[in-house]
Amino acid sequence: MDKNETATVKLTVNGAPHEGRCPPRKLLVDFIREDLALTGTHVGCEHGVCGACTILVNGEAARSCLMLAVQADGAELITVEGLAKDGKLHPLQQAFHEHHGLQCGFCTPGMLLTALDFLRTNPQPSEQEIREGISAVLCRCTGYHGIVKAIAAAAPVLKQS
Amino acid sequence: MKPPKFDYHAPASVDEALALLARYGGDAKILAGGQSLVPLLNFRLSRPAALIDLNRIPALAYIRAEDGEVRFGAMTRQRTIEFSPLVFERVPLLTEATRWVGHLPIRSRGTIGGSIAHADPSAEYPAVLRALDGSVVARGPEGERTVAAAELFQSYLTTSLAAEEILVEVRLPAMPAGAGYAFEELARRHGDFALVGIAAVVARDGERCTMARLATSGTGPVPIRLREAEQILERDGLGDAAIEAAGRRASELVEPDADIHASADYRRHLTGVLTTRAIRRALAKAGHG
Numbered sequence: 001m002d003k004n005e006t007a008t009v010k011l012t013v014n015g016a017p018h019e020g021r022c023p024p025r026k027l028l029v030d031f032i033r034e035d036l037a038l039t040g041t042h043v044g045c046e047h048g049v050c051g052a053c054t055i056l057v058n059g060e061a062a063r064s065c066l067m068l069a070v071q072a073d074g075a076e077l078i079t080v081e082g083l084a085k086d087g088k089l090h091p092l093q094q095a096f097h098e099h100h101g102l103q104c105g106f107c108t109p110g111m112l113l114t115a116l117d118f119l120r121t122n123p124q125p126s127e128q129e130i131r132e133g134i135s136a137v138l139c140r141c142t143g144y145h146g147i148v149k150a151i152a153a154a155a156p157v158l159k160q161s
Numbered sequence: 162m163k164p165p166k167f168d169y170h171a172p173a174s175v176d177e178a179l180a181l182l183a184r185y186g187g188d189a190k191i192l193a194g195g196q197s198l199v200p201l202l203n204f205r206l207s208r209p210a211a212l213i214d215l216n217r218i219p220a221l222a223y224i225r226a227e228d229g230e231v232r233f234g235a236m237t238r239q240r241t242i243e244f245s246p247l248v249f250e251r252v253p254l255l256t257e258a259t260r261w262v263g264h265l266p267i268r269s270r271g272t273i274g275g276s277i278a279h280a281d282p283s284a285e286y287p288a289v290l291r292a293l294d295g296s297v298v299a300r301g302p303e304g305e306r307t308v309a310a311a312e313l314f315q316s317y318l319t320t321s322l323a324a325e326e327i328l329v330e331v332r333l334p335a336m337p338a339g340a341g342y343a344f345e346e347l348a349r350r351h352g353d354f355a356l357v358g359i360a361a362v363v364a365r366d367g368e369r370c371t372m373a374r375l376a377t378s379g380t381g382p383v384p385i386r387l388r389e390a391e392q393i394l395e396r397d398g399l400g401d402a403a404i405e406a407a408g409r410r411a412s413e414l415v416e417p418d419a420d421i422h423a424s425a426d427y428r429r430h431l432t433g434v435l436t437t438r439a440i441r442r443a444l445a446k447a448g449h450g
Binding site: 046132 | 163164165166167168169170171195196199200202203204211212214216240244260264265266267269270350351352
């Protein structure tokens, strides 16, 4: 398609169908925030270093600033808005709450979705493995201790569910 | 919007992708996992007329054992490689190196073909390809050709592939049974660009070293095979003195660059330290053949 054309992007976000139109150069994170009005996904560095924009694409953690919206046509996305159910925090969110896994909250959406994919493939991680797993996301408030504790605490809960 | 304007195509086959590539006459870029290209677009350091996205070509994603090699479709994701039992059985060096490739969400999207074609000198996969004497298959208007690792990497971000060719397959010879291996790396943060990385494979018969393979990342424009350091082990065996000598030789064989993260001298020093560390760890895993 030509650079000045717009394409229709149809996808599923947090279980609900969504549709929008955008030019090919629109980044997925901007599409999610501006076109779908889901602003829980944060934009940080916009070049794949900070991890704030991490979401799940077809079940796998990916940086939404490093994908084009047109590439997500037909995909199933999970964003931070999809974690809490019926007004109840997701067990991982609950653990972040209990263990002071956030202060300003800017990195938290990316942290949560990265940690979810990490725990899916490593359900019983060591502290060192958790630190390596979340090395993908930068937090400038907490010093990471609370985040590591929260993920360690959530691991057995998620393993059961 | 951050990226500059570009035409966008998501062909369903390699033939279709090749036709598009020819149509733009060198002004199009191939989009694989996008974990290096999209940052370049976001910074507008790259301004291609068009992107040709290979992500809608399912035939380019596979891992199979064939002719004593493990063959990877260029679009095989790094996360798939990380967890592949076949890869761990035949080329475990690649499994270990993959854990150093970017961060988890980068590996979800990043591909083996993209990493090798991008030819970042600090990347892990080019070093593994050099260490194992692998090759890539490139397809162009004239058909397919195989390019050996030694002939592939030309300079920073530059390979010997032609503008009208697409890297479609990566081939790694299976490692000999009982060979020990290690990938050592130092980065400022786990998953960040390597200051230096060392891929090592050793096979032993008692104290005798029957095969040594050492390759670097982060030590100059292209990954380096440390052949003279390998020869020290193959000649003098796997005792401490030989390992130390191989490390010293390794640091003499590289011409690293300085940047904001590390001086050239420090990288040279690291090359020696990580080489001895990699050999020792590989040796600990090697069976007595």
